[in-house]
Amino acid sequence: MATSGRTASEDAPTASDIAATLRDADFVRIVAYPSGDALAASGILARSCATTGIPFQVSATRFPAQRAESHDDEVVMTVGAPGGDVALPEHPEHPASLSAFEAGEELGGAPDPVLALAGVVAGGTTPGASDVSDAPGCARLLEVASDRLTRRPGASTPTEDLADGLAHSTLIHAGFSGNPGAVQAELAEIGLPVELDDDAHRRVASLVALSVTGPESATPRAGETVENALRPYELENGPFATLGGYADVLDAVAREQSGMGIALALGYDARAPALDAWREHAKKAHTVLHEATTGRYDGLFVARTDDAPVETAVRLLGNFRSPEPIALVVTDDEAAAVAVSDTEVTGLDMAMETAATELGGDGTGSARRGYARFDADAKEFLSAFREAL
Structure with a gap:
């Protein structure tokens, strides 16, 4: 299995670096990976640009590097993936939303701490937990947003x-x-x-x-x-009932209908359609775990299905069902993989890229997450992916 690869923190810019780059730009083009953390970060940066008078555009794609070429009069920033003039990659110990909030403050854009916290949660970090690796950053977000948050017993839901x-x-x-x-x-x-x-x-x-x-x-x-x-943290005057629910909807909509996810991150009133997209996305993802054909290999647990929101389905598979350190959900044209967080497995982006390229497709991701599109059947991709690991 893969035990090495690019790390998420390589060449990661500081908040000051990001702010300086944006401040000097005539036009900022933000290209985000369609995840809750990346879209929250993009929304924070875009709103900060708007506040400070910097023209911008936001889009989302699973292959941001393919849209990263810039022209003389613009700065391209990729979020959640490498590429562009400046990249804000994923990092489990310092989510993109937290970095974006810090950069927005440096820029003077008065960023929204609740949106940042929703992105942090969507990225897999639990603010307020005793074992949060970057406690100072998350703790500060909680402090800034404290007048809008009330913690109580129960479960996180958006409604x-x-x-x-x-x-x-x-x-x-x-x-x-x-x-x-x-x-x-x-x-x-x-x-x-x-x-x-x-x-x-x-x-x-x-x-x-x-x-x-x-x-x-x-x-x-x-x-x-x-x-x-x-x-959960209940939200005062928020778009959803709890912080975890906000994160859940943001991540689901990012993957299901990224344009709507961008609108949500930019602060537009998209609550009702976002909830509809979240419900549909969740039903499809949970169906995979209920009904898909599964197989266990050395170090790899696989769910094969005809159609699925593979990234959400594989996250659920890895968190709740996989007995192996890597989980994979694969269809006849898409696949996603995750590494269970308490293992040393890395390099899933490279494994996905290698396997997908062999089958005429594209792969991307980070050290602990991978996504691929390809022109083959699930069995062929599974074989190529296992070899790439």
């Missing part, structure tokens, strides 16, 4: 409707995932009051935790990952 929120959450995977009716039946068993108090929220949290970790197919990592969906 007040628990059946809707838990069924379509991609922060968890359980037997009821994708099925609001099944969630409603589970909630009826714990006898919740009409007005939820702290005790009721704690019962919901216990239900979620047991539902996620109870199945025989659940992995030890599931118990750790579900913690990220519990004890």
Whole structure:
């Protein structure tokens, strides 16, 4: 399996570097990878440009480097991927949204700390957790946004409707995932009051935790990952009910309808269509884990399916079902892979690029995440990917 490769922190610019580059630009073209963290970071940078009078354009693509060529009168910034005049890569210990917030402050753009926190959560970091590697940066975001956040027991959902929120959450995977009716039946068993108090929220949290970790197919990592969906921060005057719910919708919409995700990150009122896209995206992703054909190889757990939002599906597979250090979801023209965070596996971007190129396609990603498009069937890609590892 791959044990080396480009690291996310290589050549990562500082906040001052980013601000200086943007400040001197006649026009800024921001090209983002379609993930919640990258789009939140792009929205923060774009709003900072708008505040300081710098013309800009934002777009999203899974292959930002292919759009990174700049002209004499513009600066191209890639977010969540390498390339461009300046790149803000993914990093598990310092999410792009946090770097963008710091750069926005340097630029004088009064960036939104709640949007930054939503991006941080979408990137896999839990603000306020005792083991957050970059505690000073995340802690400062929480402090700046404290008047808009209230922590309580319970589970993170974007809506007040628990059946809707838990069924379509991609922060968890359980037997009821994708099925609001099944969630409603589970909630009826714990006898919740009409007005939820702290005790009721704690019962919901216990239900979620047991539902996620109870199945025989659940992995030890599931118990750790579900913690990220519990004890939510309620949002005051936010677009969604909780911070985790905001992150969940932002990431799903980034992958399902990136144009809408950009609008959401730029602050436009896209709540209703974004929730619709989130629900549809979640149903498809959870279906993969419920129904896909799986296979276990040395160091690799694979789910093969006809059609899927492969990036979200593989994140869920890696977090809740994979007994191996690498998880892969593959269709007949797309694939995505993730490395479980407590392993030393890296270089998935290189493995994806190698395998996809062999089959006439393209691959991209980071050291611990990969995505590919190709012109072959799933079996051929699986063989090429295993060889590339």
